[in-house]
Amino acid sequence: MSSDPWGRVDEQGNVYVRTAEGERLVGSWQAGSPEEALAYFERKYQGLEAEIGLLEHRVRKTDLAAKEAHTALEHLRAQVVEAHAVGDLDALAKRLDTLNGEIDSRQNERKAARAKAQEETRAAKEALVAEAEQLAESQQWREAGDRLRALVDSWKAMPRLDRKSDDELWHRFSHARSVFSKHRKAHFAALDSERDQARAVKEKLVAEAEALSDSTDWGATAAEYRDLMTQWKAAGRAQRDAEEELWARFRGAQDVFFQARSAAFSERDAEQGENQKAKEALLVEAEALLPISDLKAAKAALREINERWEAIGHVPRDARPKLDGRLNTVERAIREAEDAEWQRTNPEAKARAAGMTGLLQAAVDKLQGDLDKARAAGNASKVAKLESELAGRKALLDQAQKSLEEFSG
Known part of the structure; x- marks a missing residue:
């Protein structure tokens, strides 16, 4: 006969588990030694314990519904009561009792959270309605109209309250929008008469602008055109076609006028064209640095190119974005190379990789030792299990070693 603190095997091969209520027969074992029998039923206990641990994790770390949690818990409770396993079944039952209390507590917390969410939604909708009622009297037609449309989108995105409360708040909100719409229509109706006056003013401004178009007094005439533009903007809008x-x-x-003035500035533009050619030549030097093989030399060369670039002077305005963009591409490539070099030599990341490799190596060594023992003992089921675990750990170790090798590349 063989026994441990939680069970025993009698001379006939019957296996018993010890509980607070006494011993209970959980099975029989004729295929091997009593120790193997106890080990078999202890593994069943461990499997049941693992299922309870999983349920504890789901209850404490996920949003598992209370009903589903209770169903799973009662299923496990029945398994514990009838378990054909050897181990501290009373402790498992106590864990299930504790977990049952946690499920009830979380259910109450969720109910309170839902009630709080409803109150927050009510407050948010009331604030939205209050803002809409303020906007109803606004004369900032575009801004207020855009904001009211945004408020509609916000309303649609909010959860519903009870039907009575939701309908009352929506009625106030809809009424505020209607008031704003009526005021806006009345305002734009009044603008029609103003547009006729604006048309007459702008016809006069057009005649003055056309009379100035042949002037060669570049500075004074440009100032007059700016003044005419100011008057144009102040005149208001005419009807769309006019x-x-x-x-x-x-x-x-x-x-x-301005095209004629531009032609007069062609000499200046020619000088800027020469500057453009000089900068394009520098860009050829800069772009030759790519791809980067010697980061330090590339940085030094780019600094020297930048100094010469700044000394050249202005280029035509329409050429500037393209030229700057090409130089920025080279600068960005060098910055990215610097970042890559830092990542490759980052001592903290390398230390983490080395630590993980060491942990996995230790785990592989331990599993290999356990496997050798199991093979020596002729425990086929344990050998199969350890071989599977060892293969998985070796695969992880191989990945970790490859990652570590990248820091030494």
């Missing part, structure tokens, strides 16, 4: 026609004439007169 506004577009008058604006085309007004803008056309300005274009005639």
Whole structure:
């Protein structure tokens, strides 16, 4: 006969478990030694213990529903009561009792959270309605209209309250939008008469702009055009068709003048064109640094190129973005190379990789030792289990060693 603190095997091979209520027959064992019998039923206990641990994790670390949790718990409780296993079954039952209390507590917390969420939604909707009622009297037509549309989107995104409360708040919200819409329509109706006056003013401004288009007094005439533009903006808008026609004439007169002025500045533009050629030549030098093989030398060369770049001077405005963009591409590549070099030599990351490799190596060594013992003992089931675990750990170790090797590359 063989026994341990939680069970025993009698001379006939019957296996018993010890509980607070006394011994209970859990099975029989005829295929091997009493120690193997106890080990078999202890593994069943460990499996049951693992299931309880998993349920504890799900209850404490996930959003598992209370109903589902209770169902799983009662299923496990029945398994513990009827378990054909050897181990501290009373302790498992106590863990289930404790977990049952936690499930009830979490259920109450969730109910309170839902009630709190409803109150927060009510407060949010009341605040939204109050803002809409303030906007109803606003004369900032575009801004207020945009904000009211945004408030509608916010309303739609909020959960519903009880039907009565939700309907009352929505009625107030909808009424505020209607009031704003009526005020806005009345405002734009009043603008129609103002647009006729704006048209007359802008026709006069167009005539003045066209009379100035042949001037060669570049500075004074440009100032006059700026003054005409100020008056144009202050005149208000005419009807759309008239506004577009008058604006085309007004803008056309300005274009005639400013194009003539641009032609007069061609000499200056020629100088800037030479500057552009010089910078393009520098870009050829800079782009030759890519791809980067010697980071230190590339940084030094780019510093020297930047100094010469700044000394050259202005280039034509339309060429500037493309030139700057090409130089920025080289600068960005060097910055990225610096970042990559840092990541490759980062001592903290290398230390973490080395630590993980060491832990996995130790685990592989331990499993190998356990496997050798199991093979020596002729325990086929344990050998199969340890071989599977060892293969998984070796795969992880191989990955960790490859990661560590990258820091030494």
